[in-house]
Amino acid sequence: MEKRGSRRKLAARNDRARRAAADRPQSRWRRWLRRVVVWGGALVLLGVLFLGLAVAFAARSMPTYYQLKATQTAQTIVVRARDGTEIVELGPSFGKWLSSDEIPQVMKDAMVSVEDRRFYSHLGIDPYGLARALYVAVTGDGRVSATSTITQQLARNVFLNSNRSLDRKAREAILAMALESKFTKEQILELYLNKVYFGGGAYGIDSASRKFFSHPATELSTAEAAIIAGLVKAPSRYSPTADVDAAVGRASVVLRLMKEQGRIPPDVTVDPSAVNLKEEKGQNSVRYFTDWALPQLDLLLPETFEPIEVWTTLDVGMQRAATASIKANTPAGAQGAMVSLDRDGAVLALVGGTDYVETSFNRATDALRQPGSSWKLFVYLAALEAGYTPDDRVVDTPVDIGGWKPRNSSGRNAGEINLRTAFAYSINTVAAQLGNEVGFGTVASMARRFGITTPINTYPAMVLGSNEVRLIDMVRAFAAVSDKGHSVEPYGILKVTTADGKLLYQHEKRRQSQLVPDYVAAGITDLLQTAVNTGTGRAAQIGRPVAGKTGTTSSNKDGYFVGFSSGVTTGVWMGRDDNGRVGGLQGGTAPARAFAAYMRYAVKDRPVEEFDTDLKLPEWQLEPDDEYLLGNPDDYYFIDEQGNLIEPGTSGEPRRDPFDEAFDGNGEGQRPRPGAQRPGQAPQPPPRGADGAPQAVGDDFLDQATGADRERAPRPIPTPNVQIIRPQ
Template sequence: MARRDTPRGSGSGRSSRSRKAKPFWRRWLGRLFVWGLAFALLGAIVLGVAVAMTERSLPSYQSLKSSQTGQMIVVRANDGSELVTLGPSYGKWVPYAQIPKTMTEAIVSTEDRRYRDHFGIDPLGIARSIMVRVETGHWRQGGSTITQQLARNIFLNNSKTFARKAREAVLALALEQKFSKDQILELYLNKVYFGGGAYGIDAASRKFFGHPAQQLTLGESAIVAGLVKAPSHYSPTADAEAGKERAHVVLGLMVRHGAITQAQADAVNLDKVKLAKETGQNSVRYFTDWALPQLDVLLPENDKPIEVWTTLDPGMQRAATAAIKANAPKGAQGALVSLDRDGAVLAMVGGTDYVTSNYNRATDAMRQPGSAWKLFVYMAALEAGYTPDDRVVDEPVTIDGWSPKNAGNHYAGAIDVRSAFAYSKNTVAAQLGNEVGFAAVAGMARRFGITTPINTMPAMVLGSSEVRVIDMTRAFAGVEAKGQLVTPYGIRKVTTTDGEVLYQHQPNPPQVLVPPYVVAGITDLLQTTVNTGTGRAAQIGRPVAGKTGTTSSDKDGWFVGFSSGITTGVWMGRDDAKPVPGLHGGAAPARAFAAYMRYATAKRPVEHFDTEVKLPQWQLEPDDEAYQGDPGDYYYVDEQGNLVDPSHAGQQDQPQRPADGQPLPSGPDGLVPAGPPPPAAGEDFLDRATGKQDGQGTTQTGALSPDVKRNIAPRPRMAPTPTPIPTRTVAPPSVPRPSGY
C-alpha cells in the first residue's frame, strides 16, 4: 500500500477551524452596514415609487398656468360692514422667453443659485443650512429650492411640519421629472407672491413701477427679487430704504455668482427708480395687516373664500386716524391702539399715512416709553406696602453711580406718593425702584404683558427698555380690568361665504395679576395725573386715568390711559429717533388721546373709578408679610419659580373666592358709590411740587429745611439700604401674547 504524503486529518476543514474568529465589533459593524444598505435601498425604492406616482398625478402645464394661488377674503368690521376685500392680484402671464434675463438671473442668484444643477432638492444647500444652524443656534439659511417653493405655493401651505416638508420634497422631485427647468422657472415667476396682493412678476411690476414685466430694468429686477424673502418688510412702498438695501444685496449676489459684472452693478442707481403711486389705501390696512396673518394659525388648512369678522369699530378708526393726523408734530409719526375691556382692538393706527408707509408702528416699532414705564415702578411699590398717601422725599439721589434729575432740576422735598406720580418725579421713582428692587419692577412689567427685553439697570425705572405701543396699552388695560390679564385680539369669528362658522374667538380664563388694593392705588395715582398732573390735556369731561411719557431730547412722546372701559395708547416720534422740538407726552399725545376718546366714549355710560385702597381685612401688623395681600386673592410664584394658585391649594369641591376677598360696598342701585376724586394737593403745595419759591420752609429748588425733614418718620416696613441689584436682562416668560408681533 502506498504511503500518504499528507498526514491524516490535515485537510481544509482543520485549516478553517484554526482560522481566528473576527472581533465582535467588526461583526456588528458589518451587520449594521448591510442593514443600513438594505434600508437605504428600500427607502430609495419607496421614494422612487412615490415620485413616480406623484408625477403621474400632477396636472398638466396648461392646468398649472390657469390655476390661481391665493384666497379671497372679505374683512368685516365689528358692526358687519365691509372694511376691505382682499384677494390675489394677477397680471398677464409672461412666457419664459419674454421674461427679462436680469429678472431670471436675479431670482436664481437670490433664491437658488444651484437651480440649474440640482434635481429638485439641493443636498448641498440642506447641508449648508444645517451647518449654519449648528454654528449659530438659529435657522438663518433656508434649504428650499425654487422648485420646492413652487410646490409649496401651488399644492401646500406654510405650516412648518416635517410631514409638509416631506410632501414638498416629493412634489419637487416629481415637478423636475415632468417639466423642464425653464418651465418650472416660468411657473415660479408668474405665481410667486411679491406682496401687496401681487402674484407674479407682471402684477408686481405694474403695482410697484406702473409698467409690464417685460420692461423691468436691472434695478427694478433687483427690487422685485428681493421681495420674495419678506414681501411686507422689503416692499418699496412700505419702507423705501429697506427695499433699496435689499436690492443692493441682490445685486451683490448676482455679481458673486457671475450673472452680472461689478461695473453693471455699480451703474445701477436705485434712488432714481420711480415708484407707481398707490390708491385706495387707508389706515384700516394697518389693522388688517396685523390681524389677517393670524389666520395661518387659526385656520392653517383652509383655502376657501372666507369672511373675517373683526373687532374694529369703523367710527373709532376714523376718529383715531383724524386724531393722529391732526396732532402729530410736523415730520413725526404717530401710532394709536385702543382696546375694549376684554382686549378687543377697537382702533389701530400705525402711522400718519398708510400710502406713504405701511410700517405698523403700533405693533412692530419698539421705542422707549419714558415715564409711562413708572406704572410698573409704582405698582411694585404699592404691592410692597406703599399707599398713595405715604410720604416720600423728592431730592437729588445717586444709585450705583447714576443720578437722575427731575424736569427743570426742581425738587419738592417731602411729598406724598400720589403727587410724586402725578408730577412724574424721577428721583422718587428711582428711590422706589431701588427700594423694591429693579427685578421686581421688571417682573411686574412681565406680568402685565410686556414682551420685549427688559434691563434691570437703575435707569430702567425711567423707561430705558424699549416697548411696543400695543404692549403698553395692554398693560394699562390690565389695570382697567381690575388687575386681570388682558390679551389683545382682532378676529371675532371666521365664516365661509355660506355662513358656516370656521372659527370663534373664546375668551381666556381669568387670571388675576395683582391684589385689589394695588389696582385701587395705581388707579388713584393715574387719575390724579390727569386731574392735576402732567396729563391734564387728556381730560375729556369724564373720569380718565392715565400716564404721560417723554424720553430724553424729546425723541418720544406717550400718553396711555383709560376711561369708561376703553384703554388707549398713543405714541409720537420720528422713525429715525431724532428729536422732535416740543414733543412731550402731556402735549400732542395727550391731546390726540383726548380727541379720540371723546368720540370713543360718547355712547358709553360714565364710569367712576374705585380708588379706595382697602388693605386685607385679616391684616394685624404693618409688617412686610401683611402688605403682600391675602395669598388666596391672586396667583404668585413660589421659591422654585412655579406659578401657584393658593385658592385651590389643598382644597377640593370648594368654590373659588372672589378676587377681592370681600364684596365692594354698594348703594341702592347695586353700584359702587361714586364721588369726585380727592384733590392731589392745595395751591400752596402745587407751588412746592413744581419747585417754586414760597418762602415757607423751602429753598429755591424746593428742598425741605432741616426742621421740616426731621418731622418725617422713617418707613419701618421697607429695607433702608437695599442690596444692589446686578445688571442683567430679563428674558420674556411665557406670557400670552397676541399673534402678529
Template sequence: MKRGSRRAAAERSEPGSRRKLTRKSRGGGGSDSRLRLWAKRIALWGGGLAVLGAVFLAVAVSFAVQTMPSYYQLKATQNDQTILVRARDGTPIVELGPSFGNWMDYDEIPQVMKDAMVAVEDRRFYSHFGVDPIRLTGAVVEGTIGDRSRIGGTSTISQQLARNLFLNNNRSVDRKAREAVLAAALEWKFSKEQILELYLNKVYFGGGAYGIDSASRNFFSHPATELSVAEAAIIAGLVKAPSRYSPTADVDAAVARAQTVLRLMREQGYITPQQASVDVDAVNLKTRLGGNSVRYFTDYVLPQLDLLLPETFEAIEVWTTLDTELQEQATASIRANAPDGAQGALVSLDRDGAILALVGGTDYVESSYNRATAAQRQPGSAWKLFVYLAALEAGWTPDDGVQDAPVEIDGWRPRNSNGRFSGEIDVRTAFAYSVNTVAANLGQDVGSGTIASMARRFGISSPISTYPSMVLGTSDVRLIEMTRAFASISAKGQSVEPYGVLRVTAASGEEIYKHQRGRSRQLVADYVAAGITDLLQTAVSTGTGRAAQIGRPVAGKTGTTSSNKDGWFVGFSSGITTGVWMGRDDAKAVRGLQGGRAPALAFSSFMREAVKGRPVEEFDTEVQLPGWMLEPDEEYLYGDPDDYYFIDEDGNLVDPQRREVDRYGYPLPVEGEQVPGSGERPQLTLPPNEAGQAASDDFLDRATGENLPPPAPPRMPRTIRSSETSRESVN
C-alpha cells in the same frame, strides 16, 4: 569628359529631385486627407450622438407625457392656503397666500390679454415645439462665455408653465434641461390653446395673485373679462418681476414696463399705433384701505391662528377687530408727529381688549419690524403706574403728604428732570409732575419685588429688574404690554386681554372659530383703581401730559428715558386705551423727544377721532377705603377675602374664586395637593432676579389674623409721610 560628367551628374540628380518633390507633394496631400478623415469621423460620431440624444429626448418626453397629469387634473390643482382678512365691518383689508380668482376658459380670456402675454414673454409661441431654438442658442452662448451655472432669458411660455407646475425656480443647467423636456411633453400632449389657458390661469403676478382674473381683481377691482389694453399690458409686464413692477408698490416702474409691452405688441402687429399710445397713467388702481400699516396688525394677529384653529388647508376668511378708519388715523398721527429720524408705534384697545388700531412703524414697506408688539424699550416714568399702584394698595392715598427732597438708596441718587426739589407735596402732585425722588421713596417703602409683582399682575411679561432704579422705568417692556396695563385701569381694575380675531369662517361658510371673552379678574380693589385713575387724570389735566387733552376726561401718563432716547404716552378716555411710543431703532438720543410732547400730541390727534361718537364718560376717582382698613374690629383684623390678591410662585395673580376658600380667603386643599401646614402662610416667590412679595408682611398679618397687634384707636387718614418713610397721624 567634363560635359558628360556634368550631364550624368545632372541626370542622376533629377530623379532625386523628383523624388524629393514627390514626397513633398504627397506630404501635403496626406494632411488634407487626415483633416477630411477626422471631419468624417466627427460627423459620424456627432450624428450618432445626435441620434442617441434625439432617441433619449424622445424617450424622456414620451415618458413625461405618459406620467403627466391630465389637463383637467392640472386645472384643479392649487397650492397652499389662502387667507382673506377682513376688518370689523367686513371690509377686506388684505389677502394672504395664493389667490386664484375664477378659472377662465380660453375663449373667455380677452384676446388683448393673450396677445400681450405672447408678445412680451414668447413671440414665437405659436411656431416652436416647446423650446425656442433661437433663444436656446443665445442661452448656450451665455453659458459658454458667462456664468455656466446659470442660463437666463430662455424660457418659453411652455417652459414657464412646466416650471410653475412641476419644478422649482433654480436656474441651473440641470433644471433647465428638465424644464425643456417637460415643455416638449406639454406641447406633445396639449394644444397651444390649452397651454396658454393653463398659463394665464396659473402664472404668478405678485401680491399673492395667481392667474389673470385674480390679478385683475387684485389690482383693478374687476374681473379679467373687462381688461382694457392698458390694464392687460400692466398685467403682462408683471411676470418678469412681480415685486419690482407691481403697481401697488411702484407705479412708475409698472407704467414703464407696461409701455414696453405695448411697444412690443405694436411691433409684432397685435395692436395699432393708436392702441399702443394709450395713457397707462390713467388706469384706476384698486384703493388699498388702511395703507401698508395694516400689515403690522396682520403680522401680529395671523400667527395666532395656529393656536386658535384646528388644522385646515382650505381657504379661510378671518374677521378681525381692526377699524380701518382708526388705522388710517393712527398711521397719520404717528407720521405727522414722529421726530425726524425717529420711528413711532401705536396700539389702541377697546374696553374689552379688542385691538382697534396697531401701527408698528412709520412705513411698513421700508421696515416691517413691529415696534408695537416686538420692540422692548425702557418706559421711563410711564412705569410709575406700577409704583403708585403698589403704594395705593399698601395704604397710601392721593392726598397723603410726601417729601420731594434729595434721597440716596444704596448709592443711587435719583434726580428730578427740573433739577429742583419742592419739599412737602402730596402724592397726587408728585405723580402729576412725575417727581423722581418721591417715586424712589415710595419704591423703597413698598419694595421693588412688590412693584415687579404688580407689573406681572397687570400683564407685563418682559423681564423685570429689581434694582432700586427700576421705579423710574429702567426695565425694557413692549408697547402692547403697557397699553394692556392701562386698559385694565380703565376697566376699574378688571383684567383686559388684547385680541384681534373675532371669528373665522371656512370657504364653505362654516364658522370654525368665534372669540369668547375670557373670565376677567379683579386685579386691584376698587379704591386702588379709583386712586390711580385720580392720579392719571391729574397728570393730563395739570401735569406733564397736558398735550394729550382732547376736550373730555382723559387719564394717562408720560414717559421719557435718559438722553431723550424714548418717549411714551399711554392713556384712556371713553373706554378706549391708546399707547404711543417714539424713538430710534438704534436707541440713540432724539433731540427734543419727551413723552409730553410728540407722543402726547400723537395720542391727542388719534383719540379725538377714536372717541368721536362715543358718550363722554367721567372717571370714578373717589377713594373709599374699606372698613377693615379703618376700624380695629374683626373686619380690621381679618379683612374681606374678596379684597385680597394672591400671587403664585411665578408672580401671577391667583383667583381664589375658582375653588372654595377658607375664612381667610385661601383656597381649600384638594385631594392629592400638598398644602402648607397649620398656621403656615404660603411662600410668595418671584421669577429669577426678582425679589419681594405682592403685599407686606404687616398687611398679610392683619388680613389673616396672625400676629395680631394690640387694640388700637380708630385709624385716621394720613397727611404726611416723610422721605424717611415714618408715619404720622393728625387729629
C-alpha cells in the same frame, strides 16, 4: 532544403505576429466603441421608454382643461370689521377669465417674445435653449441661466413650488411634456396668461391690466402689453406702482425682442413711458392691524387654501379717528403709533405709523422704545402692594443710589408731599426711593406680571423707564388696571368662516387672573386719575373721568401717554425712527392731545363711568381701632353698681385686687390708666410731650379719647446703604 524551409516558416510567423501586434489597439478600440454604442443606445432607449411612460402617466392623471381653469393658485382672505363691513381683501385677484380668442394677439406676442421664443415649436422643453444655457455656463461664470419654457412655468405654477432643486426641475420637465401632449398650444398659452402672477396680488393679465391701467385686458395696447409681459421675471422689481423707471426699462427690452423676432414691424415706435398708469391709492392704516392680526391664523386654523372671511375686533369709525388723531398731532419729521383696547382686550383701533405706503413697519406692535415715566405705573403698583396708600407722606429730596443721582425735570425738590402728588407730577426722586425700598426686582416682576414681554433690567434707572417696551404691551398693562387688576389679553380676530359661511374658528373668552388685590387697583387708579386731573396729563382731559400717565425720555426722543376712560384703554407713542431728538415732544403734549382727540370719539356712545378709588384695605393694613388699643371689653376689670371690682370672666363676685391702685383715686374709673402697671411689672417711663415734659397719658390714647384727627407724619423711606454696581 529543410533548414531553408524552416527559416521561411519562422519569418512568416514573425511577420504575422508583427501585423497582429500592429492591429491589436485598433481592434480593442473598435470593440469598446461597439460596446459603448450598443449599451449607450440601450440606455437611451430605456431612458426614452421611462420618460415616455412618465409623461404618459402624468398626462393620464392630470386634471382636465376645465378643472385647471377652475383651480386657484393662492388663498383669498376677506377681512371684515366687527360690524361685518369689508375693510380689505388680501391675497390673489384673478380678474375675468379671457379665452384665447379674447386675449389680444399683441399680448400673446409680447409674452412669447420675452419668455419663450420657440414656444410654438418645442414639446414642452427647449433642447436648444438648454444647450445654449449650458454652453454659456461652461464658458462664462459657471451659472446656468433660467431655461424654463412657458409650459414649464405653467407646470410649476399649477402643480409644483419654486424650489430650485434638480428633482423639481425633472418633474417640471415631465409635467411640461405631459401638458404639451394633452393640450394644444393655444390652450396652454390661455392657461398661462390667465394664471401667471404679475405682482400686487394680481393673477392673470385681466387682473394686472385693471390694477395697473384701470381697464380690462381686452383693451391692452402694445406698450401696456410690453409692461405686463416684463413683469413675469420679477413682479416686485418691475412693478409700475413700485418703480416706474424699472417697469419702463423692462418694457423696452420686451419691445426690442418683439422687433427682433418679427412680431412687430421694426419701424413702429412704441413709448412705454407715455402709458397712463392707474393712480395708486395710499393703503390706509388698516393694513397695520391686518399685518398684526392675520399671521395669528397660522395658529388658529388648520391648513386650508380655500377662500376665507376673517371677522375682526376693529371698529371702522375708531380706526378712522385714530388715524386722523395721529396724523394731526404727530410733530413734523416724527412718527406716531396708537393702540386702543376694549375692556376685554379686543383691539378697537391700531395705527403703526403715519403712512403705511411710505413705511409698513408697525411701531404699535414691533418697535421697542423707552416708555419714560409711564413705566412708573409698575413702581407705584409695587409700592401700593407693599403697603403704601395714596395719602402716605413721602419726601422729595435729592437721592443717591449707588452713585446714581436722578433729578426731577423741574430741577427742584418739593420736600414733604403725599404719594398722590408725587405720582401726578411724576417726581423722579420719589419713584427712585420707592423702587429702592420695594426692590428693583420687585418692580420688574410687577411689570412682567402685567404683560411686559421684553427683557427687563433691574438697574436703578429702570424705575424711570429705561427699559425698552412695545406700545401694545404697555396698553395691555393699563387695561388690566382699568379692569380692576384683572389680566387682559389683546386679541384681534373674532371668528373665521369659509366663503360659504362654514365656521372655522370662534374666539372664546379666556380665563382672567387677579394680578393685584382690589385695593391696589383702586389705589393706582386714584393716582392715575389725579395725574390727568391736576398733573402732567392735563391735556388728556375729555370732559369725563380719565386716568392715565405721561412718559418722556431724555432729550425728548420719545413721548408716551397711556390712559383709560369708560372701558377703553388707549396708548400713544411718538418719536423718530432713528431715535433722534424731537423738539418740544413730551408725553403731556402731542401724545396726550392725540389721546384726547381720539378718545372723545371712542367713548362718545358709552356711558360715563366713575372710577372706583375707594380703598378697602386688608386687616393687616388697617389703622388700629379702640379694641386693638385697649383690648377686648370682656377682658376688662370693671366696677358694678355697688362699687365692687369684677374680675374678667367672672359672674360678678366682687374681689379687691392690688391692681385697684391703677384706678382713679375716687374709685369711679372704668379702665386702667395708660401707663399703669400690674404688680411685678417693670416700671415704665412716663410718656412725654412735644416739649419734652412728662405726660400723664400718651398721644395715641389722647387721639383715641378725643377723636382728634392728627395728620400722619411723613412715611420714612430708608436711604440705601448697599453698593449697587452699575453697568460701565
